[in-house]
Amino acid sequence: MPLLEVTGLRKSYGGHVAVDGVDFHIGEAETYGLLGPNGAGKTTAISMIVGILDRDAGEVVVDGQPLDVTSVKAKALIGYVPQELALYRDLTARENLRFFARLYGLGGGGLKARIEEILGIIGLTDRADEKVEQYSGGMARRLNIGIGLMNRPKLLILDEPTVGVDPQSRNSILESVQRLAGEGMAVLYTTHYMEEAERLCDRVGIIDQGRLRAEGTRRELVGLVGETDRVTMRAEGDLARAVEDLEKLPDVRRAESGDSQIELLVPDARTHLPRILETVAAAGAAVRTVEVREPDLETVFLHLTGKALRD
């Protein structure tokens, strides 16, 4: 049974359809990315999934519990990290954590220990009693994530958590998410950064104009749009013959030589690479370097929507 099941999610504002029949699911310990440009409907979809926005249609089920804006039980299973820094800036990190913990129903002796634990996870133990307004952007971002972890959620939902963050903090956030996912937490992660989706997510849903255009693993998505890997080899010897032989291999779409190098297009190059190298060597050419460039999600997005992610 999936941990999160989203079916037919739909929301419109007047005549504008923000989310249009979105379906996907997330399994236990899976990291799922919703990749799309700004205005694609990611935040609207997330808002409906966490139960802060009424939906026009569709269903959200978390660990077997139906979830809507009135649900209390299902919301307790989710940790939500909004895109904004939803923190009281005039309170300290500890006070922020305690306040939201109380809203999650935590209390008693375990509360203090949990706060200390979270402060350790987000690396703010030393500055826990300083007001948030004295924090750097990266520290505030970490606290923003920490609050989402207070209730030991089964599913952590992060809505573009690295927007406006410096590269160092960004890397730290991505590492934290990877670590949490590694510990078995299911993660729903929205972003418009292709690299983040590629780095973090087991599966990615590509969303544009409120619709989920495609979903799957990175490899599946690339395969879906028929994109191939590009292999570039620097080599010496009879390159023309090598190209001739390479073109005869199954799956090689195109091969050409020039200026001490051979270039060929092939799906799933990593699988075919030993055979390719054997063929080149048999043709009397010596390979010095090999570079494999796989098509990225940016390419997939471009193929599916006709526009770049940052358009």
Place this chain on the structure above:
Amino acid sequence: MKILVIGLLNLRRLFRDRSNIFFVIVVPFLMIFMMGLMFGGGQPHRLGLVGGDGGPLAGRLATALAGREDVEVVPMATEDEVRTAVERGRVQGGVVIPSTYDADQRAGRQVQIRYMIRSNDMRALDVGTWVRSAVPREAALLRAARFGAAEGTTTFDQGLQVAQRAQVPGVEVQVTTAGRSVFPEGFSQFALSAPPLLLLYTFLTSLTAAIGLVETRLTGISARMYATPTTAWSIVAGETMGRLLIALFQGLLIMLGSGLLFQVRWGDPLAAAVLLAVFSMIGAGAAMVMASLFRTPGAAISLAAILGIGLGALGGTMVPLETFSPTMQTVAHFTPHAWGYEAFVTLVRHGGGIADVLPQLGALTAFAAVLLPLGAWLQRRAITR
């Protein structure tokens, strides 16, 4: 429980900011002190006087005018100077004794003493009463002296001395108030200023606290709270309680503080507490309504100031309601402040109890019954939209 957690957080945040401590605690007490001095009784009155050194008789009149403990006579050179002083509020009244005063009195001619006040200065009325009593008393002595001189039994000056020494039994005047006295005997000036300022500030603080609500929504904190296992109504109730606690805290502080510092007696404690609670609910309701109308704190703070001060002024919390024209008094009762003012007048000045303020409590409850549910409903809608 979660409602209390949210409510108490609001109170904690209010006092985190030192400027809030100044505006919520210090400023009301300063205003009570200042307004008490401006509108209350008991403080010295200043009376500008021209011509007091124009002769022995003019000097006698000047001495007579200075004969009340709380009236300070300020000698001035010209009529223009005294007029300017009255206009600028440096003195509460001005008396002009003509330069021919002595000669005219001795000759038995009529003398005009000019008295100047600002028509809207309540303290000038008190000074005027004193001037209108001191001048005729001196005039009576002069008339007696003139009568003796005219009859040829004595000279004017001897007659004046005799009249001065004469023990004429006075007329005993017994004062009874028909209906209810506006300012009862022994009423302290701070007891006049404290109740309306309590109304003004609790309402104003509630409205300005609405900015916090707008910010909470704007920064996504409301949404985040709603993403926890907390119902929308619990969040709304918690935020409402926060506003209510802030208003109650400030109101109680003004009541207790003014009692300790300025000896203000607030009357029946139960009635005063109920009044404060109902009025705080109105403030909380108004804050919730206002917060739901704005998306940015800037617009909210502008309207909070306009409404908080405007309604307060209209409701008699800055200038006593009793000084309003009948029409303006009617208009004032469209604000909760006027009802609150009347109720506190009954409690503080006339020792009334809860039964005596039931009509005002009824009107205030009606305000609260409209504003609180409306504010809560609008807030809930603002959180989930």
